[in-house]
Amino acid sequence: GQQLNQSPQSMFIQEGEDVSMNCTSSSIFNTWLWYKQDPGEGPVLLIALYKAGELTSNGRLTAQFGITRKDSFLNISASIPSDVGIYFCAGQLGSWGKLQFGAGTQVVVTP
Amino acid sequence: EAQVTQNPRYLITVTGKKLTVTCSQNMNHEYMSWYRQDPGLGLRQIYYSMNVEVTDKGDVPEGYKVSRKEKRNFPLILESPSPNQTSLYFCASSLSPPTLAGRNSPLHFGNGTRLTVT
Numbered sequence: 001g002q003q004l005n006q007s008p009q010s011m012f013i014q015e016g017e018d019v020s021m022n023c024t025s026s027s028i029f030n031t032w033l034w035y036k037q038d039p040g041e042g043p044v045l046l047i048a049l050y051k052a053g054e055l056t057s058n059g060r061l062t063a064q065f066g067i068t069r070k071d072s073f074l075n076i077s078a079s080i081p082s083d084v085g086i087y088f089c090a091g092q093l094g095s096w097g098k099l100q101f102g103a104g105t106q107v108v109v110t111p
Numbered sequence: 112e113a114q115v116t117q118n119p120r121y122l123i124t125v126t127g128k129k130l131t132v133t134c135s136q137n138m139n140h141e142y143m144s145w146y147r148q149d150p151g152l153g154l155r156q157i158y159y160s161m162n163v164e165v166t167d168k169g170d171v172p173e174g175y176k177v178s179r180k181e182k183r184n185f186p187l188i189l190e191s192p193s194p195n196q197t198s199l200y201f202c203a204s205s206l207s208p209p210t211l212a213g214r215n216s217p218l219h220f221g222n223g224t225r226l227t228v229t
Contacts, residue, residue, distance in 0.1 A: 006153070033209065033218075042115075042201050042220025043154070048209075088153055097142065097161055097208050098169060099218070101154040 003027055006089055006102030013079055014110055021087060021105040022073040029091035032065050032072040037086045037104070046087075047074070079109050113138045117202050117221035124192055125229055132187045132224050134202030142205045143185040144169070144218070145177065147198040154201065160185055161208065192228045200224045 006023045013019055023032070031050055035043035047058050049065035049072060056063055062075045072091075076083055089102040115136045124130055136143065144159035146169075156169030160179040174196055176188040185204075189196060202221045209218040 004153075009151075031209075035218075040222070042203070042222055043218075044220070045209075045217040048217070090154075097144070097159040097167055099144070099156060099159075099209060100170065101146075101156075103151055103153040 004089060004091060004100055004102040006105055008105060009103070010106040010108070012108045012110065015079060015081060017079055019076040019079055019083070019107060020073060021089075022071060023089035023091075023102045024071040025091060026070070028069040029072075030069070031092040032063070033090040033099075034061075034063050034072070034074045035088045035090060035101075037088065039085070043088055076107075079107075081109050081111065083107055084109050113219070115202055115204050115219050115221040117200075117224050119224060120222065121225050123227045123229065126193055127191050130189050130192060130226075132189075132200060132202075132226070134185045134187065134221060135183050136185075136204040136219070137183065138204065138206070138219065139182065140204035140206050140219075141182070142208050142216075143179065144203050145175070145185070145187050146201045146203065147171065147196075148201060148223075149198050157187070157200075192226075194228050196226065197228050198226060200226060 034046045037043040047063040052069045054065040060077045086104040088104045118133045141162045145157040146154040148154045155171045158177040160166045203218045205218045206216040
């Protein structure tokens with residue numbers, strides 16, 4: 001069953017605001033990945049984290065791999081309309097090939 | 112253009128009628144995987160393949176089969192589809208397993224196949 005808890009489920013924010021979402025797990029993960037899915041398309045990788053404590057940025061996005069290896073967060077600063085979409089966390093559980101996704105955070109940005 | 116191509120994009124079928132969803136990548140990727148996406152559940156992994164002739168179960172393999180006879184193709188087979196397999200399906204590929212540190216091997220997704228089983 002699903003072992004990743006992603007929150008919040010959805011967010012309605014105004015353009016220019018910062019966004020924060022997180023994922024927690026009951027199991028230790030070796031890798032945390034963050035993806036974004038635009039409507040009608042497949043997810044696209046935003047940030048990959050491979051080491052506990054790692055903090056990585058990609059433009060206005062920042063993600064961190066929690067020290068306990070059981071959580072990760074993603075921040076989006078100064079949101080813009082094209083930030084709209086569903087954001088997923090994902091982590092490796094078990095063998096290298098098994099990748100588990102969170103349920104997603106739907107982000108809606110209003111002007 | 113580097114891409115993962117799934118066909119068909121939309122499929123409506125009836126219970127019990129065998130179907131295959133094709134997936135092809137042109138990037139010489141070793142790793143390929145199938146996911147289904149359902150509201151409130153995110154993406155759940157069905158099967159994955161580390162290389163030709165090497166396939167393994169993901170979290171929700173029941174009712175599905177896959178094969179990897181060639182590197183570029185990874186078809187998803189539903190021998191006897193049922194209504195609970197109605198979902199949005201994604202195929203994905205990467206050079207090596209996407210969770211391996213230091214490999215810079217992002218997962219590339221196809222555009223999805225929306226399947227309805229009545």
